[in-house]
Amino acid sequence: xxxxxxxxxxxxxxxxxxxxxxxxxxxxxxxxxxxxxxxxxxxxxxxxxxxxxxxxxxxxxxxxxxxxxxxxxxxxxxxxxxxxxxxxxxxxxxxxxxxxxxxxxxxxxxxxxxxxxxxxxxxxxxxxxxxxxxxxxxxxxxxxxxxxxxxxxxxxxxxxxxxxxxxxxxxxxxxxxxxxxxxxxxxxxxxxxxxxxxxxxxxxxxxxxxxxxxxxxxxxxxxxxxxxxxxxxxxxxxxxxxxxxxxxxxxxxxxxxxxxxxxxxxxxxxxxxxxxxxxxxxxxxxxxxxxxxxxxxxxxxxxxxxxxxxxxxxxxxxxxxxxxxxxxxxxxxxxxxxxxxxxxxxxxxxxxx
Amino acid sequence: xxxxxxxxxxxxxxxxxxxxxxxxxxxxxxxxxxxxxxxxxxxxxxxxxxxxxxxxxxxxxxxxxxxxxxxxxxxxxxxxxxxxxxxxxxxxxxxxxxxxxxxxxxxxxxxxxxxxxxxxxxxxxxxxxxxxxxxxxxxxxxxxxxxxxxxxxxxxxxxxxxxxxxxxxxxxxxxxxxxxxxxxxxxxxxxxxxxxxxxxxxxxxxxxxxxxxxxxxxxxxxxxxxxxxxxxxxxxxxxxxxxxxxxxxxxxxxxxxxxxxxxxxxxxxxxxxxxxxxxxxxxxxxxxxxxxxxxxxxxxxxxxxxxxxxxxxxxxxxxxxxxxxxxxxxxxxxxxxxxxxxxxxxxxxxxxxxxxxxxxxxxxxxxxxxxxxxxxxxxxxxxxxxxxxxxxxxxxxxxxxxxxxxxxxxxxxxxxxxxxxxxxxxxxxxxxxxxxxxxxxxxxxxxxxxxxxxxxxxxx
Numbered sequence: 001x002x003x004x005x006x007x008x009x010x011x012x013x014x015x016x017x018x019x020x021x022x023x024x025x026x027x028x029x030x031x032x033x034x035x036x037x038x039x040x041x042x043x044x045x046x047x048x049x050x051x052x053x054x055x056x057x058x059x060x061x062x063x064x065x066x067x068x069x070x071x072x073x074x075x076x077x078x079x080x081x082x083x084x085x086x087x088x089x090x091x092x093x094x095x096x097x098x099x100x101x102x103x104x105x106x107x108x109x110x111x112x113x114x115x116x117x118x119x120x121x122x123x124x125x126x127x128x129x130x131x132x133x134x135x136x137x138x139x140x141x142x143x144x145x146x147x148x149x150x151x152x153x154x155x156x157x158x159x160x161x162x163x164x165x166x167x168x169x170x171x172x173x174x175x176x177x178x179x180x181x182x183x184x185x186x187x188x189x190x191x192x193x194x195x196x197x198x199x200x201x202x203x204x205x206x207x208x209x210x211x212x213x214x215x216x217x218x219x220x221x222x223x224x225x226x227x228x229x230x231x232x233x234x235x236x237x238x239x240x241x242x243x244x245x246x247x248x249x250x251x252x253x254x255x256x257x258x259x260x261x262x263x264x265x266x267x268x269x270x271x272x273x274x275x276x277x278x279x280x281x282x283x284x285x286x287x288x289x290x291x292x293x294x295x296x297x298x299x300x301x302x303x304x305x306x307x308x309x310x311x312x313x314x315x316x317x318x319x320x321x322x323x324x325x326x327x328x329x330x331x332x333x334x335x336x337x338x339x340x341x342x343x344x345x346x347x348x349x350x351x352x353x
Numbered sequence: 354x355x356x357x358x359x360x361x362x363x364x365x366x367x368x369x370x371x372x373x374x375x376x377x378x379x380x381x382x383x384x385x386x387x388x389x390x391x392x393x394x395x396x397x398x399x400x401x402x403x404x405x406x407x408x409x410x411x412x413x414x415x416x417x418x419x420x421x422x423x424x425x426x427x428x429x430x431x432x433x434x435x436x437x438x439x440x441x442x443x444x445x446x447x448x449x450x451x452x453x454x455x456x457x458x459x460x461x462x463x464x465x466x467x468x469x470x471x472x473x474x475x476x477x478x479x480x481x482x483x484x485x486x487x488x489x490x491x492x493x494x495x496x497x498x499x500x501x502x503x504x505x506x507x508x509x510x511x512x513x514x515x516x517x518x519x520x521x522x523x524x525x526x527x528x529x530x531x532x533x534x535x536x537x538x539x540x541x542x543x544x545x546x547x548x549x550x551x552x553x554x555x556x557x558x559x560x561x562x563x564x565x566x567x568x569x570x571x572x573x574x575x576x577x578x579x580x581x582x583x584x585x586x587x588x589x590x591x592x593x594x595x596x597x598x599x600x601x602x603x604x605x606x607x608x609x610x611x612x613x614x615x616x617x618x619x620x621x622x623x624x625x626x627x628x629x630x631x632x633x634x635x636x637x638x639x640x641x642x643x644x645x646x647x648x649x650x651x652x653x654x655x656x657x658x659x660x661x662x663x664x665x666x667x668x669x670x671x672x673x674x675x676x677x678x679x680x681x682x683x684x685x686x687x688x689x690x691x692x693x694x695x696x697x698x699x700x701x702x703x704x705x706x707x708x709x710x711x712x713x714x715x716x717x718x719x720x721x722x723x724x725x726x727x728x729x730x731x732x733x734x735x736x737x738x739x740x741x742x743x744x745x746x747x748x749x750x751x752x753x754x755x756x757x758x759x760x761x762x763x764x765x766x767x768x769x770x771x772x773x774x775x776x777x778x779x780x781x782x783x784x785x786x787x788x789x790x791x792x793x794x795x796x797x798x799x800x801x802x803x804x805x806x807x808x809x810x811x812x813x
Binding site: 045046047048049050051054143144147156157158159161173175244247248249250252253254255290291293294316 | 477480
């Protein structure tokens with residue numbers, strides 16, 4: 001959606017036209033927001049900080065999926081498998097090879113990207129539902145590989161203990177410290193995702209999504225750009241998987257599963273496909289819903305001890321499924337679209353209608 | 354914009370590094386003065402069943418007289434497990450067992466007057482959620498003493514954190530890695546680790562093969578490991594257990610997996626096992642896990658070709674809920690490192706029965722989970738009581754409870770419902786019965802009474 005501005009308000013330079021943040025007060029607001037996030041450990045409980053950590057890591061994974069599914073229109077059910085790849089590579093490099101975390105992170109991300117590239121190959125020949133099935137293969141093959149291949153290195157189904165990251169002698173071994181790492185990397189991935197979406201690459205992605213045949217006639221090589229989208233999505237997944245593995249400090253073939261891949265897709269739909277704010281909105285809303293279900297469950301059992309035990313089992317999928325269904329029916333363009341409408345109404349006040 | 358962004362990023366990085374450096378680890382335990390050890394209780398609400406074999410180590414501080422009065426205090430136990438994921442079938446009774454046991458302890462006066470509280474969090478069998486639950490509990494309580502966990506995955510993933518934060522984890526997830534992996538030390542098992550269980554049953558079968566072997570089986574035990582592809586499902590097969598089986602002359606001829614699902618198809622795995630010449634099947638699963646194997650064997654008409662055995666959790670009423678016919682369970686062999694409900698002459702079992710009836714629990718919960726958690730709470734209460742006796746309530750922390758568990762060993766929890774020994778660097782019991790289902794539900798008859806399991810823990 002383009003930016004709706006009142007008549008007479010226009011840009012006077014290319015720099016202003018390209019700017020993401022246009023007003024000084026917006027810079028101020030951003031700085032205050034980031035400051036509030038970075039100082040969270042000083043005033044929030046450990047569980048809140050832990051939740052923000054998880055949300056941050058999830059946003060990174062969904063940002064990758066957004067580039068692939070939201071911008072390029074290629075459905076993937078293998079995002080969690082690429083997280084597994086990234087997590088394992090980083091764990092092996094840090095634990096077994098003694099690499100510093102900051103060196104292992106990009107290698108793990110690139111490694112996951114290469115694997116993503118391989119599973120993206122079918123995208124040349126198949127689309128939609130069939131492509132989803134092809135990417136689903138990643139969700140079976142990669143966990144199978146980690147369980148059965150090189151047991152002396154990957155430790156089979158038991159998986160690996162993963163060291164907490166150490167940077168400049170500082171060990172990020174609790175949620176408070178880890179938050180600084182998560183937020184810093186999240187800012188970087190957000191900038192990258194944003195810039196990809198408004199670059200030549202991003203426009204090619206959108207062209208392929210909207211009509212791949214027309215895009216090809218205009219000189220966009222669909223195969224090349226689809227593979228690039230798969231690569232980028234898996235790189236983001238690799239970063240998220242690495243962060244998650246070092247946060248949990250344990251990794252096995254179950255850590256990132258098919259349910260996670262489906263959840264990431266759901267988050268994207270709820271947040272808004274093809275929007276940079278979509279992954280942020282989606283991940284925040286769904287993670288908070290899951291947290292609510294977790295907190296609400298035991299209360300539910302206390303209130304209705306005879307009937308709730310079975311119902312509580314369904315609380316999480318119920319919360320997630322209902323939200324997803326409501327969004328698909330009433331706001332298929334997600335929260336990001338709703339946010340754009342709200343902003344437009346504010347800018348055009350008092351003539352917002 | 355780039356310049357502004359660069360300045361902002363630089364500020365944030367510097368700020369984050371400064372904040373990281375300034376912040377002390379949340380896990381650091383508060384330092385305390387040398388504790389005055391209180392006296393052993395003379396009249397407590399929950400007296401230990403056995404006096405400690407040795408008195409607490411003497412310190413320079415004076416020894417107080419009389420039991421402490423902790424009225425008005427609250428000691429919280431925490432537990433988290435899968436209530437909305439694949440293991441939910443067995444978790445609900447575990448939770449109710451724990452809650453009923455805590456209620457009973459409080460009705461009997463608590464621990465020296467301190468009331469017990471218990472908090473549960475659902476982790477859906479997801480390690481990420483388990484870490485979140487752990488973080489939530491540790492943020493709500495500055496001095497958590499005991500957390501109870503149920504899954505191998507959770508126990509493995511959190512073992513290092515428990516040790517770092519000095520919180521005792523009493524767990525039903527019996528993966529050896531959780532107890533003896535690098536950085537472990539605060540994770541204590543409610544039963545022998547799965548490799549020990551596998552070793553015990555295989556040793557028994559080898560010793561008694563003539564009595565139990567299928568009609569057409571040869572003289573050698575050939576094992577097919579058919580299990581879930583999870584940390585729990587693969588928990589019995591370790592380097593140590595493989596070496597032990599090899600020494601025993603048991604060949605592992607097939608290693609098959611099947612889905613963690615009540616509708617999992619095991620027929621391919623069974624046929625592969627048959628083709629490989631297996632005559633014993635071991636499954637490290639629970640509830641619908643062993644049921645899937647037994648249903649598959651009967652569907653193929655191959656039940657009489659295999660001895661079917663599994664980890665302790667396989668022998669449970671939860672399994673019956675998923676069997677096509679209850680009679681399919683007959684012949685299942687499993688180690689049972691605890692007494693069963695049918696051991697009605699045991700006062701601990703009687704106590705559990707009383708709790709079960711008083712709280713009007715449904716018949717479906719009359720299973721291993723409920724019984725074990727009543728015993729698990731008893732274990733925790735005994736350890737906390739012993740720790741208070743040793744270091745005093747003011748200095749009570751996870752470290753003291755860990756020391757208490759070791760000092761009290763060997764001992765029997767809940768009047769002998771299960772036996773633990775955490776001495777000598779062991780954090781899991783090494784004794785168990787072996788039972789076989791020889792009739793309808795609850796006919797879990799003893800094949801071999803309490804015996805030591807092989808010690809197959811990995812080197813630390």
